Amino acid sequence: MSALEAGHVRPAARSGPRFGTGLLVQTGVLLALFALWEASTRLGLAHPFLLPPLSDVLVRLYQDAIGGAVFVDLGLTLYRALTGFLIAAALGIPLGILMARTKFFGWFFEPLISIGFPMPKVAFVPIFILWFDIYDTSKIIMVVFSCFFPIVMATHAGTKNVDKWPLWSARALGTKESRLLWEVILPLASPQILTGLQIALPVGMITTVVTEMLMGGRGVGGAMIQAGRFADSVGVFAGIIEIALLGMLVIRGLELIRARLLIWHPEARH
């Protein structure tokens, strides 16, 4: 009786405090890091120009927020990252499916994708500046370019290796071949496609900021380079914190979308 009870009770008892403790420890680590940062600058261990005190950075963040200018930069960065990401998804998912379903597309694109995937996309910035100038178009195309490969790879792998048994079941239940893709293959591949999107999104955020830094203009990356040029190290650190927060929010958002879409998946239950 005790064994049965223990087996039944333990998971519930474990998951409660564990989650709380985890959050507590994570917050603690961050707070300790911030305290260390603040203390090292206050105690003169680090030069305030090289590492400005956290409190100064926070004050700057507050001032920027009040002024509203920061939201223009954040908004522009977010707009470029998400637009590029969505265009990459709109191109990459269909191509991945085509490659998995049509031999010709597979043969044609597989070598291109394998070369393109590990290639550093930032190397194309000079070319893209020549081709598309330095404004939004060029930045967004850079983001599309860097997000595209992980999305194609994941979609290709996901739709190619679909479990044949649910497919056979669907056919036996009267599903037409032309409907199999929509009704069975895509839902089955959706976890892997979402994983591809989740890999691509941070890549897109990074590419946006780097491209903004290289091409200049407004946006968080551009603002940071500007601050650097004016020897405003507080401004650079404020930019780092802004982009970290924005990235965290966007990625968390996609995680929530995944959890919502994959409510049926075993991963939804721990």
Next chain:
Amino acid sequence: MSEFGIKVEGVSHSYAGRSGASTVALKETNLEIARNEFHALLGPSGCGKSTLLYLIGGFIPVQKGAIRTPAGVVSAPGPDRGIVFQNFALFPWKTVLENVVYGLRKQGRSKPEAEERARHYIKMVQLAGFENHFPSQLSGGMQQRAAIARTLAVDPDILLMDEPFGALDAQTRRVMQEELRSIWRNSPKTVVFVTHDVHEAVFLADRISIMSARPGRIEHLVETELGMERDDGVIASKRYVELCERIWALVREQAISASRGEH
């Protein structure tokens, strides 16, 4: 045997191997199954019993010979032949109800009609109350019940079962066997049941085809003659025990030659 359920006529099948050499899975196989017969295909692994089932299902193309059902010559899967797989093969993103409704909607039924019928079959396989659960929330036995409900709901003439209880624990397995037999008695269908479990075949089937090892062929055909009612009494009967022993001896012979052939 005036009305036939399935006719397998001179069917051979070989798979292309990696090195270009082909493996013969089935050789000149002939089998006639009567309408509404419960037929078991029994044999060691690799004897081609699943291949034969998939050929009847239309999932793999017939290379040589022909397979006929009352609906015509088999060339592709169709709703006249329902199938239940060992690994359940439910649609994981659909709830139990949605899984069962799926095939009914394909038959052109309206949504309310499909749902009503689906609920009836879900109840029949004792899953009432789990309509809105996803497969990942169910045990293996419950998933297989859902898969059986999904297949039975579209009312196929022929029910193909590919080691359907192979992934279940012994207790669940027994319960499912009894339930399957009683479901079949209440609404008779032609059943082809693939298994490598001698007891399961004897307990369930009217006739058993014992298949030989590679190349697969039907070596023996045994009528169980255990009557319609199958319960604990049958399992305790002398006829059942003797049949199991006799069939086990036949299967063992094939299994031994199969294992020799492979090494």
